[in-house]
Amino acid sequence: MGKKQTETLVGAFVLLGMLAVLFLALKAANLASFSFGATYPLLARFDNVGGLKVGAPVKSAGVAVGRIASISFDNKTFQGLVTMDIERHYAFPTDTSAKILTAGLLGDQYLGLDPGGEDKNLQSGDTIKMAQSAVILENLIGQLLYSKAAESPSKEGTGKK
Amino acid sequence: MTLTDFPSAIGRRALVIVAALGHFTAFFIDLLRNTPSGLRRFYLTILQVQAIGNRSLSIIAASGAAVGLVLALQGYNVLSRYGQAESLGVLVALSLVRELGPVLTALLFAGRAGTSLTAEIGLMKAGEQLAAMEMMAVDPRVRVLAPRFVAGIISMPLLGAIFSMVGVMAAYVVGVMMIGVDQGQFWSQMQDGVDVVKDVGNGVVKTVVFGIATTFIALYIGYESKATPEGVALATTQTVVVSSLSVLFLDFILTALMFSKP
Numbered sequence: 001m002g003k004k005q006t007e008t009l010v011g012a013f014v015l016l017g018m019l020a021v022l023f024l025a026l027k028a029a030n031l032a033s034f035s036f037g038a039t040y041p042l043l044a045r046f047d048n049v050g051g052l053k054v055g056a057p058v059k060s061a062g063v064a065v066g067r068i069a070s071i072s073f074d075n076k077t078f079q080g081l082v083t084m085d086i087e088r089h090y091a092f093p094t095d096t097s098a099k100i101l102t103a104g105l106l107g108d109q110y111l112g113l114d115p116g117g118e119d120k121n122l123q124s125g126d127t128i129k130m131a132q133s134a135v136i137l138e139n140l141i142g143q144l145l146y147s148k149a150a151e152s153p154s155k156e157g158t159g160k161k
Numbered sequence: 162m163t164l165t166d167f168p169s170a171i172g173r174r175a176l177v178i179v180a181a182l183g184h185f186t187a188f189f190i191d192l193l194r195n196t197p198s199g200l201r202r203f204y205l206t207i208l209q210v211q212a213i214g215n216r217s218l219s220i221i222a223a224s225g226a227a228v229g230l231v232l233a234l235q236g237y238n239v240l241s242r243y244g245q246a247e248s249l250g251v252l253v254a255l256s257l258v259r260e261l262g263p264v265l266t267a268l269l270f271a272g273r274a275g276t277s278l279t280a281e282i283g284l285m286k287a288g289e290q291l292a293a294m295e296m297m298a299v300d301p302r303v304r305v306l307a308p309r310f311v312a313g314i315i316s317m318p319l320l321g322a323i324f325s326m327v328g329v330m331a332a333y334v335v336g337v338m339m340i341g342v343d344q345g346q347f348w349s350q351m352q353d354g355v356d357v358v359k360d361v362g363n364g365v366v367k368t369v370v371f372g373i374a375t376t377f378i379a380l381y382i383g384y385e386s387k388a389t390p391e392g393v394a395l396a397t398t399q400t401v402v403v404s405s406l407s408v409l410f411l412d413f414i415l416t417a418l419m420f421s422k423p
Contacts, residue, residue, distance in 0.1 A: 003204065010207050013215045017319020020326035021365065027348070028254045028329055029355040 039085035040124035049080035050134025060113040093118040097130035199307020214316030225324035229331030247346035251354035253332035262325035267371035271404035275379035282383030283393035317372025
């Protein structure tokens, strides 16, 4: 086999390998949808951040508008401080509210933004005033049990006692 | 036989193992130092990529396809039980890109290319070709080992990527075309769940590490083999055993390093 032919074959092999990496990066991991655009930070304080993770999407009306940048504990207010990076071309009114939602019944948690009606928009580094914590399933069950326990004596208390 | 015989036998054995490890490491550093001068005649490396990479392509692609087909079938069985058949894409892609692609490629590579490297170098040694080269003031590490080493490091990541790609495509054929999983869900769940740097990037890093390990072990065992027919046969067996085990243990260490953090 000639030198030229060998080099062509090896070149084809290397090209195929590169294409495979490209396929995995673009088709399987969707590099193309990564937004390298400019973002601005917004803050929100939650009594309980639940299972929210760094990198989780921030959605408004179901559309991803940014990502969670960091989650930390605020030792002054004893709340969870969530920093999110919102894409530069999206602006939200100052009375926007944030709440932690769950995708599906058992899915990952994400942050939902509900825009308000103010004329002024939130600026970079502003804090979202209204923040609703994650729904903690244990607390919910606890409340249910309490309310059940509270109403049960009135119904069957007369017969049993 | 005195009482001290047994401890001293253990000590002697330990010293042999430590010395072998030292020799192995010294050989590795020596090879690394000789690699740049081995690259000066790059055509030698290209020839080796042809021998190691191109010729392994068919077995890698066939294995990748088989693994992708089986993963899709088995994954669908379990996932459909929980009504999550759409997650088939992300299941197949993650298991291929993170684990199965690099590890199975490395095992096949050790069997397909590693053995041929060991046997070739062992026979060169048995036929005193290496000694002849040294007589002509040609360093066999530069002329023989370095091009093969570099070719192994180039070929392994490419083969690993091809394995994963073929596997994903095969899973697409079974999952979407034959079983009827929704095509959009298949890809979008995959794209949502697979991270470029964390999954694909770490998979490539794994294949590079495995490429270095399997190629070097094959070269080392071939170079150090006894220059007899039995010696070459033993060395070829050793290559498969040692490189397969090192790939599996390295994979555990790499996985622990890469994916243990949440």
